[in-house]
Amino acid sequence: xxxxxxxxxxxxxxxxxxxxxxxxxxxxxxxxxxxxxxxxxxxxxxxxxxxxxxxxxxxxxxxxxxxxxxxxxxxxxxxxxxxxxxxxxxxxxxxxxxxxxxxxxxxxxxxxxxxxxxxxxxxxxxxxxxxxxxxxxxxxxxxxxxxxxxxxxxxxxxxxxxxxxxxxxxxxxxxxxxxxxxxxxxxxxxxxxxxxxxxxxxxxxxxxxxxxxxxxxxxxxxxxxxxxxxxxxxxxxxxxxxxxxxxxxxxxxxxxxxxxxxxxxxxxxxxxxxxxxxxxxxxxxxxxxxxxxxxxxxxxxxxxxxxxxxxxxxxxxxxxxxxxxxxxxxxxxxxxxxxxxxxxxxxxxxxxxxxxxxxxxxxxxxxxxxxxxxxxxxxxxxxxxxxxxxxxxxxxxxxxxxxxxxxxxxxxxxxxxxxxxxxxxxxxxxxxxxxxxxxxxxxxxxxxxxxxxxxxxxxxxxxxxxxxxxxxxxxxxxxxxxxxxxx
Amino acid sequence: xxxxxxxxxxxxxxxxxxxxxxxxxxxxxxxxxxxxxxxxxxxxxxxxxxxxxxxxxxxxxxxxxxxxxxxxxxxxxxxxxxxxxxxxxxxxxxxxxxxxxxxxxxxxxxxxxxxxxxxxxxxxxxxxxxxxx
Numbered sequence: 001x002x003x004x005x006x007x008x009x010x011x012x013x014x015x016x017x018x019x020x021x022x023x024x025x026x027x028x029x030x031x032x033x034x035x036x037x038x039x040x041x042x043x044x045x046x047x048x049x050x051x052x053x054x055x056x057x058x059x060x061x062x063x064x065x066x067x068x069x070x071x072x073x074x075x076x077x078x079x080x081x082x083x084x085x086x087x088x089x090x091x092x093x094x095x096x097x098x099x100x101x102x103x104x105x106x107x108x109x110x111x112x113x114x115x116x117x118x119x120x121x122x123x124x125x126x127x128x129x130x131x132x133x134x135x136x137x138x139x140x141x142x143x144x145x146x147x148x149x150x151x152x153x154x155x156x157x158x159x160x161x162x163x164x165x166x167x168x169x170x171x172x173x174x175x176x177x178x179x180x181x182x183x184x185x186x187x188x189x190x191x192x193x194x195x196x197x198x199x200x201x202x203x204x205x206x207x208x209x210x211x212x213x214x215x216x217x218x219x220x221x222x223x224x225x226x227x228x229x230x231x232x233x234x235x236x237x238x239x240x241x242x243x244x245x246x247x248x249x250x251x252x253x254x255x256x257x258x259x260x261x262x263x264x265x266x267x268x269x270x271x272x273x274x275x276x277x278x279x280x281x282x283x284x285x286x287x288x289x290x291x292x293x294x295x296x297x298x299x300x301x302x303x304x305x306x307x308x309x310x311x312x313x314x315x316x317x318x319x320x321x322x323x324x325x326x327x328x329x330x331x332x333x334x335x336x337x338x339x340x341x342x343x344x345x346x347x348x349x350x351x352x353x354x355x356x357x358x359x360x361x362x363x364x365x366x367x368x369x370x371x372x373x374x375x376x377x378x379x380x381x382x383x384x385x386x387x388x389x390x391x392x393x394x395x396x397x398x399x400x401x402x403x404x405x406x407x408x409x410x411x412x413x414x415x416x417x418x419x420x421x422x423x424x425x426x427x428x429x430x431x432x433x434x435x436x437x438x439x440x441x442x443x444x445x446x447x448x449x450x451x452x453x454x455x456x457x458x459x460x461x462x463x464x465x466x467x468x469x470x471x472x473x474x475x476x477x478x479x480x481x482x483x484x485x486x487x
Numbered sequence: 488x489x490x491x492x493x494x495x496x497x498x499x500x501x502x503x504x505x506x507x508x509x510x511x512x513x514x515x516x517x518x519x520x521x522x523x524x525x526x527x528x529x530x531x532x533x534x535x536x537x538x539x540x541x542x543x544x545x546x547x548x549x550x551x552x553x554x555x556x557x558x559x560x561x562x563x564x565x566x567x568x569x570x571x572x573x574x575x576x577x578x579x580x581x582x583x584x585x586x587x588x589x590x591x592x593x594x595x596x597x598x599x600x601x602x603x604x605x606x607x608x609x610x611x612x613x614x615x616x617x618x619x620x
Contacts, residue, residue: 254552257579261600262510265518268604272521287517294510334580337552 037165040070044172051180055188056080057090059180063152064094067173071166072096073156074131079109080143080150083185089150100130112153116140123155137161141174149181254334255301262294319358321390321398322347328365329388332373336386341373346389352465354398356443361463364436364447368402368459371433375406375457382455393462397445405456409449436461499525500615501543505535505561506550506577511600515548515607522608532556536564544572546614548607551578551585551597562592573614577602 043066051059060078067076073096080090091105103126111124115138123131134157143149152174156162162170270287273280329343336343354361369386376384385405393399433447440447445463452458502524504515512528519526524546529535533556535547551558558576565572576589576597586597595617596610 253581254579257581257600258508259510261577261579261602262508262514264601264603265511265514265607269514269518269521272518272604276521283517287514290510290514294514297510333554334552337554337557338580 033165037169040169041172043070044169044176047176048180048183051184053187054184056181056184057092059177059184060090060092063173063177063180064092067152067154067170068094068096070169071154071156071162072158073154074136075108075127075155076152077105077109077112078143078150078152080181081148083148095130102130103127109153112138112155113140116153132157135159139170141170143174143178143181145178149178152177255331256298259294259298259301263291263298266291266294315357316355317358318353319356319361320351320353321361321400322351324358324362325365325388325390325400328362328369332366332369336369336373339373339377339384341376341384341386343369344385344387346387348389348391351390351392351398352396354443354463354465356463360439361443364439364461365400365402367433367436371459372402372404372406372457375404375408377406379406379455395464396466397462397464399460399462401458401460403452403456403458405452405454408451408455408457499523500545501540502526502546502548502611503535503540503544504528504548505530505532505553505558506548507531507553508550508579511550511577518604518607519611522611524611532558532561532564535561541565541570541572546595546611547572547574548611549574549576551576551589552580559589559592562594566593573617575607575610575614 047062047066050062057080060080064076064078067073073094075093075095077093078091082089089109091109093102093105093108095102107126111126114120115122115124121135121137122128122133123136136155136157137159138153138155139162141152141154143151154162154170266287270284270291273284273287325345325347329345333343365388369388372386373384376386382405387401387403389401389403391399391401437447440461440463443463445461447459447461449457449459502519504512504519504526506512506515506528507530509530512530516526516528527538527540527544529538531553532549535541549558549561556564558574558578562574571593573595574593576594577600578585578597579600581599586599589597595614598606598610
């Protein structure tokens, strides 16, 4: 690949300059002229470095100054047209010498093309007073490939203008100007686009800020609505509780009357033993002891009932669902027996504790039991069996299911079951299941109903054992108190 | 102890108590003892039926609501097997309709828990009067 005259290092050898001394036929004036021409050429070629980053009028001013300096010109003018025709053309004129008031650059630029068109060797009338009557050579230099950028016009009152070297310099100058102008225009276009972009960014930022503000407002509004909803739910829960209290009075009375009966019987026996002759002190002591024990039992029942129906802040604790279920069963046993329901607890032995509010969970269980019992109130052709099962569930959860053999529900009603005020019972308010579901969801769990293969329905809920999922942020939410059914 | 009990049975009328509530099973026999009756307590109707006391019992103090066989069901069962024992029902329920219905079906009395010792004594005496044996 190396050419014959390539340097050993691989770089091309600089071209050999003509040896001026070896060419005596070249006149020394001509040599100087050529040297000046080369210097001018180098100056013109260096112009883009000066223009870098400048605008079109700066390009033209420096170019016109350079041409006036290099060539003996009497006039140089430029008219730069706007590419989209929006702005007025840029017009600049340089005159070698001024002998009177100068017309405007526009007037000069308008006058020059006429001279070019009719091939006049005279200045246009406008300039004759300033420039004189002598012959003039006027040369146009189109800018751009087809003069679409504009035109430079140069003029000199010399018969030999333009000489060959001058023509060369002019054409190089026009080329350089074209390139410089294109670049300057591109740059200014880019600047304009960038500034438009900046503006749009500013505008969009403002729009986004406004949208953000709007969103914040919406969120605040939504929060307010949710709080109102929570309050309404709480109120509903209380109403439901009061309603169900009437129904539960019987079972409360039952629970309290049992130990009361023991108390009165024991106290009566005690009195009789003391009144005997001789008094049966040992027997009296025993019955008095039993009286106290039964009194405590009654007190326990009241405490349990108060916990279940009283107003109490929910507390998150570790809850043994089996124990909670047994308590609810004990409380509702008489009610179930009255309805001839046979409860069949199947409580898993290895059940891990769950995290939650014990009272709320018990209210859900009670609600499910009573719903199941109510669903079987018209069943007479089969035992009214009520299965209550607890079992460990997947993903560190515990499941509780309540299965009845009752009238069941129609498949299309399955979705509605958990809606507030939906009820299939006479006299039911239809909020038990909806509140139950909200309680279970607040425990990060799920409550659902499935028709059995045989008669009846199985209601189940599944809640996580881990305390962490509840204490991380949801603790407050669970404070919406629950309820039992309003059947 | 067993011998002593047998003796009491022969000398004093046997009053049996059937109730699923433990405090009733504990307290009533002592009171009945103070009244001068022999007594035995059972936690369910089934347990009573399976015992050897059915025929010796001269008065039955019977809880209404129990798991398994209820008080009224036991009453029917006894009637069907022609072993009619005068029954004093006791119940912790407050339902007013219960008492007339039970009396209609032949019960001597229906006492609402908690009841007084005199009310119980009256009821048991009426039962024994019906069933002097």
